[in-house]
Amino acid sequence: MAFIGVLALGCREVPNQNPATEATPQKGEISQSNPEALRFRDSCMAGLIDSLKTGYYPNRHSLLIFKDGKLLVEEYFSGRDENWGTDLGIVTYNDTLLHDMRSVSKSVVSACMGLALSQGLIKSVDQPVFDFFDDYQQYRNQGREALTLEHLLTMTSGLQWNEEVPYDNPENSEIQMINSGDAIGFVLSRPLVAQPGAKWQYNGGTTELLAEIIRRVSGKDIHEFAKEFLFAPLGITRSEWTVSPATHTPAAASGLRLSARDLLKFGLLYHRNGLWGMRQIVPKEWVRESLTAHIARPDGGGYGYQFWIFNISVQGESRAIPAAVGNGDQRIFFDKPNNMVVVTTAGNYNKWDIANNASAVLERIYGCLNTATQGQ
Numbered sequence: 387m388a389f390i391g392v393l394a395l396g397c398r399e400v401p402n403q404n405p406a407t408e409a410t411p412q413k414g415e416i417s418q419s420n421p422e423a424l425r426f427r428d429s430c431m432a433g434l435i436d437s438l439k440t441g442y443y444p445n446r447h448s449l450l451i452f453k454d455g456k457l458l459v460e461e462y463f464s465g466r467d468e469n470w471g472t473d474l475g476i477v478t479y480n481d482t483l484l485h486d487m488r489s490v491s492k493s494v495v496s497a498c499m500g501l502a503l504s505q506g507l508i509k510s511v512d513q514p515v516f517d518f519f520d521d522y523q524q525y526r527n528q529g530r531e532a533l534t535l536e537h538l539l540t541m542t543s544g545l546q547w548n549e550e551v552p553y554d555n556p557e558n559s560e561i562q563m564i565n566s567g568d569a570i571g572f573v574l575s576r577p578l579v580a581q582p583g584a585k586w587q588y589n590g591g592t593t594e595l596l597a598e599i600i601r602r603v604s605g606k607d608i609h610e611f612a613k614e615f616l617f618a619p620l621g622i623t624r625s626e627w628t629v630s631p632a633t634h635t636p637a638a639a640s641g642l643r644l645s646a647r648d649l650l651k652f653g654l655l656y657h658r659n660g661l662w663g664m665r666q667i668v669p670k671e672w673v674r675e676s677l678t679a680h681i682a683r684p685d686g687g688g689y690g691y692q693f694w695i696f697n698i699s700v701q702g703e704s705r706a707i708p709a710a711v712g713n714g715d716q717r718i719f720f721d722k723p724n725n726m727v728v729v730t731t732a733g734n735y736n737k738w739d740i741a742n743n744a745s746a747v748l749e750r751i752y753g754c755l756n757t758a759t760q761g762q
Contacts, residue, residue: 416457416650430754434747435461443742446715446732447479448646451751452654453726462646467733468714470628470641484626484643485731488712491627491642492593493676494612494652496539496692498600500672501615507603511536515574518599522574529578535599537582538592539691540680544580545573547589553736560590560639569594569632586681586689590639593692594630597638609636619667620655622648640713646731653710653718653727677708677720698745700752707748717744724755 438446438461445466451459462479469486479485487494502508515533516526529544537543547559556562559576566572573591580587597608604611609627617625625648628641636642644652655661656677660668672691679688679695688695690708698707698719710718715732728751730744 416452416647416654417455431459431751434750434754435459437750438463438747443747444732444740445734446730446747447477447485448729448731449747450646450650450729451726452650452657452728453724455725457650460647465733468735469643470637471735479646479731481647482624482645484624484645485649486712486714486716486735487642487644487649488640488714488716488735489590490649490710490712490716490718491638491640492590492692493710493718494616494642495593495596495600495608495638496676497616497652497656497668497672498608498611499535499539499596499691500668500676501611502600502603503672504669505604505615508535508599511539515595515599518602519570519574522571525571525574529581530574532582534582535596536680538596540583540689541586541589541592541692542583542681543587543589543592544578544582544585545576545587545589545592546579547576547587547591549588549590563591563594564630564632566632569630570598572632583681586683593639594633594637596692597636598633601635607635608638609642616652616667617648619665620648620651620662622651624648646729649716649718649731650727650729653720653729656718657720657722657727679706696745698752699749701756715740715744717748719744719748 437443438449447463447465447467449459449461450457460481462481464476464478467474467477467485477483503510512534514531515535515538516523516531533543549558549560551558553561563569563572569591573595600611601607606614609625613625622644624645626643627636629635630637630641655667656673659670660666660673676691676693678690681689683689687697694709694711696707696709697704708720714735715730717728717730719728728748730747732744734740
């Protein structure tokens with residue numbers, strides 16, 4: 387029997403400075419700015435916000451822009467939403483309501499993997515995957531024995547996987563995994579169709595393996611681990627993580643729920659190379675590796691450690707912009723040259739062909755930045 391509540395969750399997305407010198411937040415605070423601080427916050431940005439309110443950029447629920455050490459824009463909207471496939475109706479969002487992160491969950495799992503590595507629970511990203519699965523050694527053959535943690539992080543496992551079809555299609559591997567009753571065995575038993583490390587293929591199952599490894603080495607499920615070692619230091623006190631019927635543990639690939647403001651805190655942590663206040667929470671090198679393309683995606687751009695790298699048009703030229711990505715058009719965009727982080731949430735789940743999507747919003751923000759520069 388299919389688990390109806392997850393058929394609409396969908397994890398796959400189809401893509402269309404010097405922060406160390408700025409003031410870092412203390413005790414989870416995010417500095418506000420005077421609305422008159424930058425010219426682009428006025429007429430140009432007001433036009434964008436009006437477009438969000440009227441639905442030109444459809445069903446968008448929040449927009450937060452943090453630039454040059456200040457929160458310049460924090461806007462919330464009303465729209466139809468879901469909780470892991472369950473219809474919530476029309477929700478009026480604010481700075482405290484939780485929102486589905488969907489596959490942004492993967493980026494949080496990656497951060498937890500970096501923390502586990504820094505705690506000495508894991509040796510390195512080159513460690514073989516099967517080192518952690520004594521109970522699944524029957525699958526350590528036919529080339530799968532070459533799998534490492536880095537292959538899981540970069541979605542280059544070479545395992546047969548199909549999230550290209552809709553999530554209500556029984557051929558979708560994510561749905562098959564959820565309905566299997568044994569997510570770990572399902573993923574580890576997939577036939578190898580490419581040499582590990584050679585080819586990028588979107589695979590939410592490998593994120594489930596990463597979360598299970600964290601559970602096995604720490605004794606804490608991914609939500610417990612994240613709350614203690616990641617969320618608490620950031621001052622994030624409210625979060626939910628939907629439990630998967632396949633593992634009876636938090637659905638690592640898609641189940642996290644945070645407020646947009648707390649999502650910004652996670653974004654700022656990575657923008658500041660893992661530093662929060664005076665505390666190095668995530669290792670600087672892990673952040674760098676996470677936001678660096680390790681493999682090219684067939685449709686353009688690259689992929690890091692559970693983060694995407696998009697080619698975004700900025701003032702007429704293409705720029706590589708790292709991002710945390712979630713189905714429904716959840717985004718954290720990282721732009722270190724402009725010392726800027728943009729967070730936006732929406733309810734456009736499983737709608738892959740919306741032209742006025744998060745990337746279009748970002749391009750319009752760049753237009754406002756350009757206008758501000760010309761006006762100085």
